[in-house]
Amino acid sequence: MIELLYLLLEDAWFAWIPAVGFAMVFNVPRHMLIYCAIGGALTHSSRFLLMQYGMPIEWATFIVSANMGFLGLYWSRKHLIPRPVFTVASVIPMIPGSYAFTAMIALVEINTTGYSLELMQLVMENGLRTLFILTALSFGLALPSILIYRGRPIV
Numbered sequence: 277m278i279e280l281l282y283l284l285l286e287d288a289w290f291a292w293i294p295a296v297g298f299a300m301v302f303n304v305p306r307h308m309l310i311y312c313a314i315g316g317a318l319t320h321s322s323r324f325l326l327m328q329y330g331m332p333i334e335w336a337t338f339i340v341s342a343n344m345g346f347l348g349l350y351w352s353r354k355h356l357i358p359r360p361v362f363t364v365a366s367v368i369p370m371i372p373g374s375y376a377f378t379a380m381i382a383l384v385e386i387n388t389t390g391y392s393l394e395l396m397q398l399v400m401e402n403g404l405r406t407l408f409i410l411t412a413l414s415f416g417l418a419l420p421s422i423l424i425y426r427g428r429p430i431v
Contacts (some may be wrong), residue, residue: 280328284321288357291320291369299365311351315366319344323370333372334408341367341416349420363417372409379403 295316296309304312319340326336361425382398389395 280325282285283328284325287324288317288321292317293367298368299361302365304361304365305357308355308357311355311362315344316346316363316369318347320367320369330361334405334412337409338416339411341370341413343416345420346419348417349424353384357423367413367417368414370409372406375402375409376407379406411425 293316295312299309299312322343323333323336323340326339327333331339344363344366345359348359348366351357351362352359379402380401382395382402386392386395386399416429
């Protein structure tokens, strides 16, 4: 149990860095960077915890990004700042870079050495996993706004 807590703290520590970095690139106000850091650490470590208990990465990503969407709505109403300021920066650490990289490297390998079933399996498996994780991120972030603002007219 102590080891899991240590791993969660380590995961949270390394997850706030890209969240704040992304927020700084897009000129988030300085006093709001702490919320981006908390959101990034919270989302990535929550996904890690769900995955430790056996949940697939795609579903864990969806649940955590939806929770971040609700938390971002709360923060945006509390501070009168647009919701994406918090939510987008907070889910950046969950972008599936290693899966996308593995898929692209296998695709380049197919191009240079020729087709093989193992390489094609790598391309399909990692490419689809990347696609599903990105879909889970986008739908998870959009879900709270759809549920809360669905009764409002467009114009």
